[in-house]
Amino acid sequence: MNAVFRLDRAGVVVRMAPIASSDVVDRVAKxxxxxxxxxxxxxxLAPGMSEPVAEGSWIATVWTLLPQAPGRRHDSVDxxxxxxxxxxLPxxxxxxxxxxxxGQISGLLSKAASLAGADHGFLSDWATREFGLSLDQVLDHLRDKCSELAVDLEAVxxxxxxxxxxxxxxxxxxxDDLSGRVVIGDLDSVSIGPPEWDLIPAAHGALRFGDDPAQHRAFARTYGLDVSASPAxxxxxxxxxLQLVTSVIPDLRGRPGVASELARRLASTLTGAVGENWNRYT
Incomplete structure (x- = not known):
């Protein structure tokens, strides 16, 4: 959700966000x-750029550019x-x-419910066409799922x-950083919580998106825990x-490919079809 600019001559990447996100941007820099x-x-962050830069309605962080080898794709084990x-780190x-x-999911559902004009019309038509339900009924279903999970999380x-x-x-x-070491970026969601959550995407990719199960097994061995065999x-x-189903709902208009894939995903949550493959949004 950032505008990202690569400035080769300066050797930096600039990530720009609306000024309303300044609290998050400040925290990411810290x-x-x-x-x-x-x-x-x-x-x-780029040397000497530990503080965000604000100008007008935008706020930006400036990062050291890490050029990547052409076609370089990392695996889950990395x-x-x-x-x-x-x-x-505790x-x-x-x-x-x-x-x-x-909480993030509830916020997205509230945002979808408050849409007006063409955005609301598109989403309402999509719900009726795909499921024979009103938009309110679809959002109520997702809210119910959220409430059920809140109870289940307490017992994990x-x-x-x-x-x-x-x-x-x-x-x-x-x-890959400049020394060839694998590093992780996109620090917007850093928080205090259960480490198991960070292990879920690799396991879930093998379950839902057709990722090579051997990659997840290698990741689990290297990390030291197979989350798909854990109580959580x-x-x-x-x-x-639920996160992957709700993440795009408020911004669906004008994205027909995403709307089609979201309908497939949501249909499987309505029916409880765990084994159905999903496609990644494009």
């Missing part, structure tokens, strides 16, 4: 600085090292929010102690799926 001081395998390093000297995926038996977590840990957030798996899987 997290990146703290991780850098600790030598963690994470993306670095996540293990950065995540183990982050999870070794806290850092930055005030971090508590992990709250259901955690394997690992709470720690600093990345919060959005997937291979697409990995980069079923609940966290359902949280992840």
């Amino acid at each position: 997290v990146a600085t703290a991780f850098g001081r600790l030598g963690l395998p994470t993306a670095r 996540l293990a090292g950065p995540l183990r390093a982050i999870h070794a 806290e850092i000297d930055v005030e971090l929010p508590g992990w709250d995926p259901l 038996e955690w394997t690992l102690p709470r720690s600093v977590i990345h919060g959005d840990a997937h291979a697409g957030n990995l980069l 798996w079923d609940v966290l899987r359902r949280v992840r799926e």
Whole structure:
């Protein structure tokens, strides 16, 4: 949700966000600085740019450019090292929010419910066409799922102690740094929570998106825990799926490919079809 500019001559990447997001941007800058001081395998702010830069209605952070080899794609196993390093921290000297995926989901549902004009019309027509339901009925179904998960999360038996977590840990957030070390970027969701949450995307990718199961097995061996065999798996899987279903709902108009895939995903949550494959949004 940022505008990102690569400035080759300056050797930096600029991430710009609306000024309304200044609290998050400030926190991300502090997290990146703290991780850098600790030598963690994470993306670095550009030298001398530890503070965000605000101008008009925008606020930006400036990061060291890490050019990547053409066609370079990281595998899930490459996540293990950065995540183990982050999870070794019970806290850092930055005030971090508590992990709250259901709060984020509820916020997205409220945003979708408050749409007006053409955005509301598109979403209402989509709900009726795809499911024979009103938009309110679809959103009520998702709210019910959210409420059920809130109860289930209270009863989860955690394997690992709470720690600093990345919060959005997937291979697409990995980069090679200038020394060839694998580092993780996109620190917007860093929080205090269950490390198991960072292990879910790799396991869920093998379940829903047709990712090579051998990649997840290698990731689990390298990290030291197979989350799909843990007591938290079923609940966290359902949280992840609800997150992936709700993330695009408020911004669906003008994105026909996303709207079509969202309908497939939502249909499987309505029917409880766990084994149905999903496609990634394009």
